[in-house]
Amino acid sequence: MSEPITVWLTPPGPNPWKVIVILEELGIPYVIESFRFEDVKKPPFININPNGRVPAIVDPNTNLTLWESGAIIQYLEEVYDKGKKLTYDSISEKHLLNQWLHFQMSGQGPYYGQCGWFKVLHPEKLPSAIERYTNEVHRVLGVLNTALEGKTWLVGDKCTFADLAFLPWNARLDSVLLTPPGEDPLAPYPNVQAWTQRMLSRESWKRAMEIRAQLMDQQGLTWNGMPKGINNMKEYEEYMEKQGQEKKSEA
Template sequence: MTKPIRVWLTPPGPNSWKVIVVLEELQVPYEIVSFRFDDVKKKPFIDINPNGRVPAIEDPNTDLVLWESGAILQYLVEQYDTNNTLTYTTLKEKHHLSQWLHFQMSGQGPYWGVAGWFNVLHPEKLPSAIERYNEQVRRVLGVLDSWLEGKQWLVGDKMTYADLAWVPWNDRLDSTIGVAPEEKFTGFPNVKAWHERMTSRPSWIKSMETRARLMDEQGLMWNGVPKGMASFQEYEAKIAAGEDTAKV
């Protein structure tokens, strides 16, 4: 019998939810260790991941500790997707899946994250930085939209882990670049349809219900800052001072 995989995460960030939605799709048992962003650079988590970033997993079935969300996704499908539900084993398709995952990790994640920083969290508005990274977001969306023309999925004729890896960051694109939710994929109809195919699935709906509950348990606003704090800088300052941010 498969023992639950332990997933260490802080609820706000997108990367952890790539892992959760894939676990849900594969119906692999898991348990979440949800902790505060304040503690990502502290024990016990840095004993799990010395880089102090979520997610990380502990798999008691193989005695493996693993971090970096892309590496975790590839491990999960190799170890637990015995029916190849979310993957392919044929030469071209297997490496094309890896290609799109690497593009998500090197293109979408960093650009969406930096765009979100300058649009939302940075203490001063820097128009040149905002335009630079918003334009990079649009560029990556353009690559996706062009590729998805006439296609349902990134690789082959089924949804794979490569598709799912893109969902968490895309789902919060509106808040990342500061537009209305219904406008976040304006000009990119193929990306919009692709995204909606995945977010309508029970695995995603359940994952986001779990995220909402964990965010509420920690008293966090949509941007990951605790309720009652004016800015991310105030939050960081309180963490640096060793204050208990849960009491705000």
Template sequence: MAKPITVWLTRLTPLHFIPVVTILEELQVPYVIQSFKFDDVKKPPFIDINPNGRVPAIVDPNTDLTLWESGAIIQYLEEVYDTEKKLTYNSVKEKHLLTQYLHFQMSGQGPYFGQCGWFNGLHPEKVPSAIDRYTKEVHRLLGVLNTLLEGRSWLVGDKCTFADLAFLPWNCRLDMVLLTAPGEDPLAAYRNVQAWHKRMEDRPSWQKAMDIRAKLMDEQGLQANGMPKGVTNIKEYEDYMAKAAEPQQ
């Protein structure tokens, strides 16, 4: 029996650990979560684990390896623990296609979706040029995925892989990223992506990861959409953020 892997994360960043937890759940690898305050992300002991001061990071006692960067962690878990090839393939072609799509997620979807969400909802000042740029990039990337998934259920081969699951967390946040109107599905214009997303959302591993996320969000006083409890719309959220940014007396 493998010893549990420790997954380090801060309580303010539950989104970033979800792909790692989902993969661990898919592979039924034992793990424990080490949650700590965001204020301590640049302090020991975490800075000794990840000098870059970003989560997630893992410590695997079974191989004596400490690893950070979610993409690297996912590839490691696949190589070491996916002995039955549940989420990957052995063949050279498929293996490299999976790597390609994981890099596409890390260099494309993650950064651009994140910047769009920041400038739309979190930046203290409205910067129209930045909002326009990153909103267009989000739609461009969704268009690319929609084309890739034409006539396909999964990005590579005939099963869900780690490359598919890597895209799931940010697609779940599209309503906040794009400030979608209540009740509107931001994936409605991208039918292939929408169906792909739904297939992954129905997986038990994802539902377990979301249960863990909900618990962590509740502990830090946040709703499922990431807004503080008591905040019901974007205007209230902007007012909340503006007040939080005011200098303390």
């Protein structure tokens, strides 16, 4: 029996949940080291990942510490997915899976993240930045919608790690684009919408989101990462300004 892999994460962001859903799918034992986002640049985590970004893993079975979610996923597949549940053996399919994983890492993740930053979190509203990254989100969705035409999964005839890597960001697209309540931001992309729904219904994802909800609650955070009692962006900006002033006064 393998010893549990330790996963270091801050619960609000999407990237750690790419790794957790893969661990759940493959039935790999793991434990979570959950900590606050404001501590990503501090010890002990900075000693695990000098880049100060989550997730990172420590695998006692191979004595390996690894960061970058895409690299972690590829590692888990190579070392632990002996039954090829989420991957394939053939050279063409293996490289197509890596192609989509790279697209998720270089396309979806950064563009969604920048869109969320400038549209939601950045204190100064910059219309040119908001427009650029909103357009890039829709471009990525268009690529996926085209690729999924007439298909159930990105590669082959089963759900793979490449599909699941896209799920955490697409699952929170409404908060990235600030979609009005009751509207589905994936509705203009029916192939992506159906694909995402197929993955949302998987037990691995449901378990991952139950864990996330528990960890968020422990940190006093709501589902979207805002502290409990904060109801909108104006209140959140005032809260962050107050926190900044308190830190200055402490210094």
